Amino acid sequence: MNIYELIKKKRDGGELSKKEIDYMINGFIKKDIPDYQMAAFLMAVFYKGMTARECVDLTMTMVDSGDRVDLSGISGFKVDKHSTGGVGDTTTLVLAPLVAASGGIVAKMTGRELGHTGGTVDKLESIPGMKVELPKEEFMDIVNRIHVSLIAQTGTLAPADKHIYALRNVTATVDSIPLIAGSIMSKKLAAGSDGIVLDVKTGVGAFMQKYEDALELARTMVDIGEGAGKRVVALITSMEQPLGYAIGNAIEVKEAIDTLSGSGPQDLVDLILELGSNMLLISGVCGSREDARKRIRENIDNKKGLAKLGELIKAQGGNPDVIGNTGLLPQPKKIIEIKAPAGGYVESIDALEVGLSSKVLGAGRKTKDEPIDLSIGIFLKKKVGDEVRKGEPLALFHSDGDSSKVEAAKEKFLNAYRIGPKKISPPRFFYARVSKDGVEELK
Amino acid sequence: MNIYELIKKKRDGGELSKKEIDYMINGFIKKDIPDYQMAAFLMAVFYKGMTARECVDLTMTMVDSGDRVDLSGISGFKVDKHSTGGVGDTTTLVLAPLVAASGGIVAKMTGRELGHTGGTVDKLESIPGMKVELPKEEFMDIVNRIHVSLIAQTGTLAPADKHIYALRNVTATVDSIPLIAGSIMSKKLAAGSDGIVLDVKTGVGAFMQKYEDALELARTMVDIGEGAGKRVVALITSMEQPLGYAIGNAIEVKEAIDTLSGSGPQDLVDLILELGSNMLLISGVCGSREDARKRIRENIDNKKGLAKLGELIKAQGGNPDVIGNTGLLPQPKKIIEIKAPAGGYVESIDALEVGLSSKVLGAGRKTKDEPIDLSIGIFLKKKVGDEVRKGEPLALFHSDGDSSKVEAAKEKFLNAYRIGPKKISPPRFFYARVSKDGVEELK
Numbered sequence: 001m002n003i004y005e006l007i008k009k010k011r012d013g014g015e016l017s018k019k020e021i022d023y024m025i026n027g028f029i030k031k032d033i034p035d036y037q038m039a040a041f042l043m044a045v046f047y048k049g050m051t052a053r054e055c056v057d058l059t060m061t062m063v064d065s066g067d068r069v070d071l072s073g074i075s076g077f078k079v080d081k082h083s084t085g086g087v088g089d090t091t092t093l094v095l096a097p098l099v100a101a102s103g104g105i106v107a108k109m110t111g112r113e114l115g116h117t118g119g120t121v122d123k124l125e126s127i128p129g130m131k132v133e134l135p136k137e138e139f140m141d142i143v144n145r146i147h148v149s150l151i152a153q154t155g156t157l158a159p160a161d162k163h164i165y166a167l168r169n170v171t172a173t174v175d176s177i178p179l180i181a182g183s184i185m186s187k188k189l190a191a192g193s194d195g196i197v198l199d200v201k202t203g204v205g206a207f208m209q210k211y212e213d214a215l216e217l218a219r220t221m222v223d224i225g226e227g228a229g230k231r232v233v234a235l236i237t238s239m240e241q242p243l244g245y246a247i248g249n250a251i252e253v254k255e256a257i258d259t260l261s262g263s264g265p266q267d268l269v270d271l272i273l274e275l276g277s278n279m280l281l282i283s284g285v286c287g288s289r290e291d292a293r294k295r296i297r298e299n300i301d302n303k304k305g306l307a308k309l310g311e312l313i314k315a316q317g318g319n320p321d322v323i324g325n326t327g328l329l330p331q332p333k334k335i336i337e338i339k340a341p342a343g344g345y346v347e348s349i350d351a352l353e354v355g356l357s358s359k360v361l362g363a364g365r366k367t368k369d370e371p372i373d374l375s376i377g378i379f380l381k382k383k384v385g386d387e388v389r390k391g392e393p394l395a396l397f398h399s400d401g402d403s404s405k406v407e408a409a410k411e412k413f414l415n416a417y418r419i420g421p422k423k424i425s426p427p428r429f430f431y432a433r434v435s436k437d438g439v440e441e442l443k
Numbered sequence: 444m445n446i447y448e449l450i451k452k453k454r455d456g457g458e459l460s461k462k463e464i465d466y467m468i469n470g471f472i473k474k475d476i477p478d479y480q481m482a483a484f485l486m487a488v489f490y491k492g493m494t495a496r497e498c499v500d501l502t503m504t505m506v507d508s509g510d511r512v513d514l515s516g517i518s519g520f521k522v523d524k525h526s527t528g529g530v531g532d533t534t535t536l537v538l539a540p541l542v543a544a545s546g547g548i549v550a551k552m553t554g555r556e557l558g559h560t561g562g563t564v565d566k567l568e569s570i571p572g573m574k575v576e577l578p579k580e581e582f583m584d585i586v587n588r589i590h591v592s593l594i595a596q597t598g599t600l601a602p603a604d605k606h607i608y609a610l611r612n613v614t615a616t617v618d619s620i621p622l623i624a625g626s627i628m629s630k631k632l633a634a635g636s637d638g639i640v641l642d643v644k645t646g647v648g649a650f651m652q653k654y655e656d657a658l659e660l661a662r663t664m665v666d667i668g669e670g671a672g673k674r675v676v677a678l679i680t681s682m683e684q685p686l687g688y689a690i691g692n693a694i695e696v697k698e699a700i701d702t703l704s705g706s707g708p709q710d711l712v713d714l715i716l717e718l719g720s721n722m723l724l725i726s727g728v729c730g731s732r733e734d735a736r737k738r739i740r741e742n743i744d745n746k747k748g749l750a751k752l753g754e755l756i757k758a759q760g761g762n763p764d765v766i767g768n769t770g771l772l773p774q775p776k777k778i779i780e781i782k783a784p785a786g787g788y789v790e791s792i793d794a795l796e797v798g799l800s801s802k803v804l805g806a807g808r809k810t811k812d813e814p815i816d817l818s819i820g821i822f823l824k825k826k827v828g829d830e831v832r833k834g835e836p837l838a839l840f841h842s843d844g845d846s847s848k849v850e851a852a853k854e855k856f857l858n859a860y861r862i863g864p865k866k867i868s869p870p871r872f873f874y875a876r877v878s879k880d881g882v883e884e885l886k
C-alpha cells in the first residue's frame with residue numbers, strides 16, 4: 001500500500017477500504033506516515049467527505065488504537081449519553097440517577113475536560129467526600145447494585161483520535177462532519193455502553209451553527225453507532241443560549257439537585273425528559289417514548305431520581321445529605337451582582353462567551369492538573385425573552401474575591417448579552433430526533 | 444498574521460493578499476511554518492485554485508526567494524523558450540542558434556536535469572571541447588558578440604519552488620494548475636530574459652493529458668509572465684509520441700545539426716518554425732509571424748543557423764568542425780536493432796515510456812553528480828502512422844554494450860509501441876497559440 005496513492009484516491013473522491021484506512025491511521029500513529037501527508041489527506045476528506053462505510057471503518061480503527069472499557073461484568077443494557085459541547089450543561093448529573101431510578105443502567109466513565117467549565121468529574125468532586133477515582137471492580141459492583149456510577153476515566157480511549165485532532169486543529173480541518181463524527185463516536189464506542197443518546201447542539205453558541213450541518217452530523221453519528229452494532233439516537237437541540245441558569249461546578253450540582261427536586265429550569269427539564277425518555281426507549285425499559293417520558297416525569301415528581309442521586313453519592317463515599325441541604329456544597333467567597341447596563345428585553349446570549357467568562361472568573365482549568373476552585377461560577381438571572389430594567393441583576397458571579405478576575409469576566413459576560421427594545425419569544429429548543437428509522441421533526 | 448486563518452481562508456475559497464502569500468511562503472522556507480500546515484494549504488489550493496493576481500504574487504514570492512540572473516549587461520531584448528517536459532526534445536539546440544541567426548538574442552542558463560535523458564547542458568557536453576561552465580562575464584560577452592550562449596546555471600533560482608515541489612510530490616498536490624504555473628514561471632522569470640515562448644505539451648505522454656488542462660496552464664503562465672512585465676506566448680502542442688527520431692545526448696546533437704542542415708524530421712522542423720517565429724515576434728525582430736516564419740525557414744535553407752551553431756561551439760571552446768562531421772561526436776560501443784515483434788501500422792508510441800527506456804539504457808542520470816555515457820540513446824525508425832513489417836527495425840539502440848541494460852530497456856521500449864492492423868493518420872501536432880490577446884487555434 002502506498003500513502004501517496006491513498007491521498008490521491010481520496011483527493012479524487014474515491015472510497016478507501018477498511019484496510020486502506022487502517023494502514024493510514026495506524027501508520028500515522030506509529031509515525032511511519034508523516035504529519036504532512038496526514039494533513040493533506042485530512043484536507044482532502046474536508047472537501048470530499050467519507051461514505052457511511054468509511055466513517056464506520058475510520059471510527060473502529062480509532063477505537064482499536066486504544067483501550068476499550070469492558071462493561072461485560074455488568075448485566076443488562078448499559079446506556080450512555082453525550083452532548084456535542086454545551087455551556088452550563090448539567091444534564092449528566094440529573095439524567096444518570098433519573099434514568100437509573102427509571103429502570104435503565106448508566107455506567108459512565110468520563111474525562112476531566114478542559115474548556116469553559118470543569119467536566120462532570122469536577123462537578124461531582126464538589127460533593128463532600130465523593131470519590132470519582134475508583135477501581136474498576138468497585139465501579140462495576142456499584143452499577144450492578146444501584147444501576148448507576150459516574151467515575152473518572154482510566155486507560156486511554158481512542159488515542160488515534162487525539163493525535164489526529166491535534167493535527168486537524170492546526171490545519172483548518174476540524175469542521176469536517178465525517179471527522180467530527182468519527183472523533184466523538186470513537187470515544188463513545190470505546191466507552192463500552194450498548195446504547196448512546198446524542199445531544200447534537202445547533203445555533204450561535206454551538207459548533208454546528210447551521211441546522212443542516214447538525215442534522216448531517218447527527219445522521220453520520222447514528223450511522224456509525226448502528227454500523228458498529230450499538231443502538232443510537234440523536235436529538236438536535238438549540239444552543240442559542242446557555243442551558244439552565246448555572247455555569248460552574250458546585251453551582252451546577254445545586255441546579256441538578258434542584259431539578260431532581262422538581263424545581264429545575266424549564267429548558268433543562270425539557271431536555272432531561274427528551275434525552276431520558278430516549279435512553280429508556282433504546283434500553284428496552286419502555287415500549288414507547290410516551291411511556292418513557294411519563295416514567296421520567298413521575299420519578300422527578302416522586303423524588304425517586306433525587307433519592308437515586310443520594311444512593312450514588314453514598315456508594316461513592318460522598319455525603320448524601322447534600323441532596324437535602326445544598327449548603328453543604330463549596331460556597332463562594334463572594335457573590336457579586338452583575339447589573340444590566342440598559343433596560344429592555346434580552347435578545348440573545350452568546351453561550352460560548354458566557355462559558356468563557358466563567359472560565360475567566362476561575363471555574364475552568366487551563367492545564368489538566370490545575371486544581372479548580374469548585375465554588376466559582378455564574379448564575380444567570382435573565383435569559384432570552386426576559387424583560388430587564390437598567391441596574392437589575394443579569395447574573396450573580398460566584399467569585400473567589402479576586403477583583404481582577406471579576407472585572408475581566410464581567411466585561412466578557414456583558415459582551416455576551418444583547419438587550420433590545422422589542423419583546424421577543426424564547427428561541428426554539430428542539431429541532432429533530434434522528435434514529436436508524438429516519439428523521440422526525442420535534443416541536 | 445495567522446497561518447491557521449490563511450489555510451482556512453483558502454479552504455473556503457478566499458483570495459490571499461500578496462502580504463499573506465509572502466508570509467506563508469517565506470515562513471515555510473524559514474521553517475516557521477511546518478510542513479503539515481503547508482500541506483493542508485496546498486491541498487486547499489488544489490481544490491480552490493488561485494486567482495490570476497494570486498498566481499502572479501505566488502510566483503514573484505518564489506522568484507524573490509533566490510537569485511535572479513541579471514542579464515542587463517546584454518543589450519537588446521533577450522528571449523527564452525521553455526517546454527513543459529518533452530521526450531527527445533532537441534528544440535533548444537536548434538532554436539537557439541537559429542533565432543540568433545535571425546536577429547534574436549538567446550542568453551540561456553540551463554540546469555543539469557534529472558529525468559529521462561540529460562538536459563541541454565549534457566547534450567552540449569557531447570561536443571568535443573565544448574565548455575558549459577563559464578564565468579558570467581564571459582557568457583555575457585559571448586552573447587553581446589554573437590547573440591547566443593548556452594551555459595550551465597549557477598546560483599539558486601527560486602529555491603522556494605524546490606521546497607514546495609518536494610512537499611507537493613509526496614502529498615498528491617502536484618497536479619494543480621496554479622502551482623504548476625507558479626513553479627515553471629518562477630524559474631523562467633528568475634532566469635532574466637525579457638520574453639518567453641512556452642511549449643505546453645498535451646496528450647498521452649504529457650503531464651497535461653487533456654487539452655483543456657493544457658490550455659488553462661498556458662493561459663495561467665501567460666498571465667503570470669505578462670503580469671510580471673514580460674512578453675509571453677504559449678503554444679499548445681502534441682506529446683502523443685516522441686518529437687523527432689533521436690532520444691539521448693550525442694544522438695540529439697546530431698539530430699539538431701541535421702535539422703539545421705535542412706534534413707530534420709518534419710515534426711521537429713514544424714515545431715522549430717512555430718516556436719522560432721514567435722520568439723522573433725515577441726523580440727520585435729519581425730512585425731508578423733508570417734515574416735518571422737519566412738526568415739527562420741530561410742536561415743535553415745541558407746545554413747546561417749548551422750553556421751551560428753558553429754560560432755557558438757567555437758565561442759565556448761568546442762570543435763566547430765562537428766557541424767560538418769557528426770562523426771566527431773561520441774560514438775556508441777554498439778548499435779542494436781530493435782525489431783518489430785509484429786507487422787501492421789504504428790498506432791501509438793508512449794513517449795514517456797520511450798524516455799524511460801532510454802534512461803534504462805544509460806542515457807539519463809539518477810543523481811545530480813553521476814556521469815553519463817553521452818553516446819547512449821535511442822534512434823527511432825518508425826513513428827505513428829508508419830507501416831512496419833514483422834522483424835523490421837523499430838529503433839536502433841545506441842548502447843554501451845551492457846546486455847542487461849539492453850534487455851531491460853528493450854522490454855520497456857517494446858511496451859511503449861502499439862502496432863495494429865489499421866492504417867491511421869499521424870496525430871494532430873499543433874493545437875493553439877495563447878497570448879495576452881487571447882487563444883488562437885492552430886492547425
